[in-house]
Amino acid sequence: MKARDIMHKGAQWITRDETLSRAAQVMDLIGVGALPVSDANGKLCGIVTDRDIVVKCVARGRDPTKVTAGDLCEGTPRWIDADADVDAVLHEMETHRIRRLPVIEHKQLVGMISEADVARHLSDDRVAEFASHIYADAP
Template sequence: MTTAKEIMHPGAQWISRKDTVERAAQLMKELDVGVLPVSDENERLCGIITDRDIVLKCIAVGHDPAKTTCSDLCEGTPRWIDANADVDEVLRALENHRIKRLPVIENKKLVGMISEVDIARHLSEDEIADFVERVYAGR
């Protein structure tokens, strides 16, 4: 059984919910990523912020990224997967919630992220085709 930890991209980094959107954009640039998990004071997942969130929910509506906090942009319940979950559970989570990225948590700490690229690297062509059809067919 292949686990989430085996297919994830290790080294994901939190951003605090109190940090500004401007800082989130800077960190995304430094890390060359388009998404950051957002943590509370106890380094527990409380949201996710994407580059698209920054553009559409902050800049496009005239908010100041230097004054807007990451928590201002986080909506809904953040989704995550346990590091020991098998790949089928990962695929179900991505499919059921129609999301493209999934933080991986081990012992209540962030240990990595799984993206569509990670899925593509670890599944057969038939499995990838089936996954893509299930996730994007209804969009």
């Protein structure tokens, strides 16, 4: 099984200069809780989540119509090739303790893999192992 077999197709990303207000609107429109963020050249530079918007912007009294998605992008963005084996997908997510993983093919975003996708496509034992890695000693 490959990443493309378990991913949610039709993922969409926003550019780093889009406001968090716009990011929230896009999330609402397409029914997701996270959006990959690209730079001006279409290169992945991070992910912004609905929780990021609430905790890192609204809760701190910042204005989501002025703060950009790029302002919240931190660290090295993680992604996986569409043809990667599911074991590689799980290794990437477990090693970096991430819950959402963009899927890239020919330098284009083609999907996202979330915890729900893992749960839908893998055995209960493998899902339990995955969860133990993601949530063990979580901060």
